[in-house]
Amino acid sequence: MKSYCIKTDNEKIIDYLLNKIANLDFPDIYYCKKSFKIYDNVIMHYKENNVAKFQSIVISMIVDAILEFYQEGIIKRIININYFYFEDFEKKIIFENCQEFFKQDEEEIIETVFRELKKYIKENKNIVLEGVINFRLTEYVKKLDNIVDMAVNKYIIEKEYKEFINLLKIYVNATEAKTDMFHLIYLNGESILLDKQKNIVQLEGNINNAKYLSDITFSSNDIALNTLLSLLPEKIEIHIIDKEDEFINTLKLIFEDRVRICTDCNICRTYRMLQTAKKI
Numbered sequence: 001m002k003s004y005c006i007k008t009d010n011e012k013i014i015d016y017l018l019n020k021i022a023n024l025d026f027p028d029i030y031y032c033k034k035s036f037k038i039y040d041n042v043i044m045h046y047k048e049n050n051v052a053k054f055q056s057i058v059i060s061m062i063v064d065a066i067l068e069f070y071q072e073g074i075i076k077r078i079i080n081i082n083y084f085y086f087e088d089f090e091k092k093i094i095f096e097n098c099q100e101f102f103k104q105d106e107e108e109i110i111e112t113v114f115r116e117l118k119k120y121i122k123e124n125k126n127i128v129l130e131g132v133i134n135f136r137l138t139e140y141v142k143k144l145d146n147i148v149d150m151a152v153n154k155y156i157i158e159k160e161y162k163e164f165i166n167l168l169k170i171y172v173n174a175t176e177a178k179t180d181m182f183h184l185i186y187l188n189g190e191s192i193l194l195d196k197q198k199n200i201v202q203l204e205g206n207i208n209n210a211k212y213l214s215d216i217t218f219s220s221n222d223i224a225l226n227t228l229l230s231l232l233p234e235k236i237e238i239h240i241i242d243k244e245d246e247f248i249n250t251l252k253l254i255f256e257d258r259v260r261i262c263t264d265c266n267i268c269r270t271y272r273m274l275q276t277a278k279k280i
Contacts (some may be wrong), residue, residue, distance in 0.1 A: 001045055001047045001085075002046045002051050002055070003044065003045045003046070003125060004043075004044050004058050004125055004126075004127060005041050005042070005043045005045065005125060005126045005127065005128060006041065006042045006043075006061075006062065006127045006129065007039040007040070007041050007042075007127065007128045007129065008039060008040060008128070008129045009038055009040065009130075010069065010129075012069070013038065013065055013069050014033060014040045014042060016068065016069070017042045017063060017065060018031070018033060018042060018060045019042065019059060019099055020064065021042070021061070024057065026053065027046070027048075028046060028047055028048045028185045029046050029054070029139070030044070030046075031042060031043060031044045031045070032045075037205060039128070040182055041272055044058065048161065054190070054268060055118070055121060055132055058121065059114055059118055059121065062111060062117055062127065062129070062132075063113050063114055063117065064111060065129065065194045066129075066133060066137075067087065067110070067113075067257075068128075070133055071102075071144070073096075073225075074110050074141060075095060075098050075134070075144055075147070075148060076091075076095060076146055078141075078144060078148045079091050079094055079095060079098075080146055080272070082145075082148065082149075082164075082247065083148070085151055090099060090151070090155065093155055094148070094151045094152055094155050095151070097150075097151035097152075097155055098144075098147050098148055098151040100151075101147045101150050101151055101154075102147055104146070105143070108143075108164045109140065109143050109144075112139050112140050113137060113144055115134060115135075115139075116137050116138070116139055118277075119133070120132060120136050134176075135207070135257045139244070165253050165254060168229065168254045168256055169253070169256070169265075170182065171229070171230070172232065172255060172256075176199065176231055176232075176251070177232050177233060177234040178231050178232045178233070179231050179233045179234070180193075180196050180197060180233060180235065181196045181233045181234060181235040181236065181237065182194065182196070182201070182227075182228060182231070182236050182237070183195075183196075183198065183235045183236075183237050183238075183239060183247070184224060184228075184233075184236060184237070184238045184239065184251075185239050185241065185267065185271050186238060186239065186240050186241060186242075186247075186248060187241040187242065187243075187271055187275060188241075188242065188275075189221075189245060190219075190220045190221065190245070191220045191224035191247075192224075192271075193224050193227060193228075194241060198267070201227060208210065221247045225247075225250075225251070225254075228251075229254075233258070233259055234258065236255055236258050236259050236260070237249070237260050237262055238251065238259060238260070238261050238262065239262050239263070239265065239267050239268045239271065240261060240262070240263050241268060241271050241272055241275060242275075244261075246262075
């Protein structure tokens with residue numbers, strides 16, 4: 001007979017585990033709830049031959065309980081210890097970022113917890129949940145620590161991006177327009193600028209004066225943005241030849257009501273035809 005005793009002082013977790021066991025589609029498991037000293041205990045016995053399956057069920061139940069009742073607290077503790085200097089509202093955003101990153105790596109993280117628990121219950125029949133989490137699931141906690149670091153990096157990047165956008169918006173709103181309009185052709189993630197006579201603007205000539213660029217890559221998008229900020233047209237007509245992306249969203253945030261999006265005009269159709277011709 002194989003037996004395990006899961007210990008915790010949290011009544012909600014005990015009820016959660018008992019409900020899990022009651023709904024198992026696996027025969028010959030006998031279980032009960034007992035209270036000893038400070039802990040409530042879920043005790044499980046299995047008398048048949050498929051011990052590996054029984055162990056897998058026990059481990060899966062514990063994994064589910066950890067994710068349901070403990071993971072949020074572990075992540076928040078890591079944030080509070082490692083990044084105590086952030087404001088409460090910032091920590092909340094970082095926690096939300098953590099949830100996004102966890103979803104991306106959920107399967108791998110669950111496998112890590114499962115593997116560590118499997119190693120532990122081979123040698124231990126008594127499983128004190130809090131103790132196992134704090135002292136035995138080191139790889140799991142390390143993965144959560146990495147997730148917190150990624151979440152913080154994402155928050156800082158987004159914060160800097162918003163500050164960058166706000167500064168440019170202030171500049172745009174405080175500066176008088178220097179020309180009537182520009183057309184911006186957006187094709188394959190690259191920008192082509194046309195003046196109001198629909199002549200191509202040579203972006204390369206603006207590199208030496210690229211004081212508004214967000215980085216030093218000098219892509220066509222960076223230089224197009226610098227040109228638009230330097231010449232500051234009253235209107236910017238953006239012709240989307242394939243799809244919008246982060247750069248177009250950035251232009252809309254900076255220039256706001258100066259921007260008009262177009263997807264079907266003579267300019268759009270001409271560049272779409274040119275794109276199709278190149279593929280043939």
